Amino acid sequence: MSTHHDPAGLGSLVTEVSRSFDVPITTANLPVYRASSVFFDTLEEAWSTGARAVAGERHASTYATAGTPTTFALMDALAAIEGQGHDCRAALMPSGLTAIAAALLAVLKTGDHVLMPDSVYGPARTLCGTLLARMGVSTTFYDPALDADAVAALMQPTTRVLYLESPGSYTFEIQDVPALCALARSRGVVTMIDNAWASPMFARPFDWGVDMSLLPLTKYWSGHADVLMGAVVAREALWPALHGAVRQMGLCVGGDDAFLILRGLRTAAVRMRHHQASALAVARWLQARPEVARVLHPALPSHPGHALWQRDFTGSSGLFSFELRPGMADTPGKLAALVERRRFYRIGYSWGGYESLIMPARLSGARSVQPWEGGPLIRLHVGLEDTNDLIADLAAGLDAMRAAA
């Protein structure tokens, strides 16, 4: 299969997986299957297909919850793109958060222990303190800057999952994922990574040694802010557990949504290159502004995780944060003046689309190991608009902030 760094390669991969199904005419895209019931000509066919579907065999379906050609094509594409030549399978989920929950529920049982980075995506933190706690699963949050020896010291005999997210949500810490995965493997602990930020364009989690990669397809894979979906890509050895969780909970997606992700994939690499270049230009411009204390972007040499980022990633996406100097936005009016009524930046959470977003972080309660002690933190998603327009819009916001009461 083609490599994901080549946009033409991604587009033809989608064609390749689409054309692996037998349909009467040849077009670039498969027809979109909208389905619930799946029909059989014979009882023997129904029952043998059922046995194959229960076993989690590729493309076996007795009911559209298990899959249709549209969703199977997307699963195959994701396993190839994220798996990067490793033996992987993909399961589709109705959202990125469902992917996180399903992966954890697939491998955890009562009495198990999970290690979670302190910078984890907020709703994943909530999941640990609620559903997982109720199941009798305990969680220890760890500083994402810890090295493998320090994380080893936090492991308990019951530790089952070492969860990773790199860079971390809002604060963008880079973890030493290969070293942490080697540690986990030596202890028989399953590793999962939330690969939202880099997407497979700029990260190769299975080369780093992770067992499961959790993908919010809602973000860069869709790229157009018009669909919610997630996926878990797992090494073949974990497929029975993941497939079991999918069947037990009836996790599935519709054909129209799956088609939108397949369509987004065709342009993902070119979009990512634009997000990367434009975000870096905005980040460098912000670094020179007097209102800004520091810019938290792993591709900047000033970032504490820059060396690790350089070693492990092949690029950077459109999402980063900047910290304002103390006193710069010490009233709600100043913060509002910065982010409201911008021409291009909208106030919003779900990044990864064509559009630029600006969102102040609310980190109180969101960190338990290292409470945030810096100035106000603003997260930007740099979209596909003109870079100079985006810089001018931010300049206007910073000016408005200084003028506001």
Ligand SMILES: *Cc1c(COP(=O)(O)O)cnc(C)c1O
């Ligand atoms: C958005 C996001 C998710 C969840 O994706 P949804 O499809 O919105 O549920 C998971 N992890 C990270 C880091 C995210 O930013």
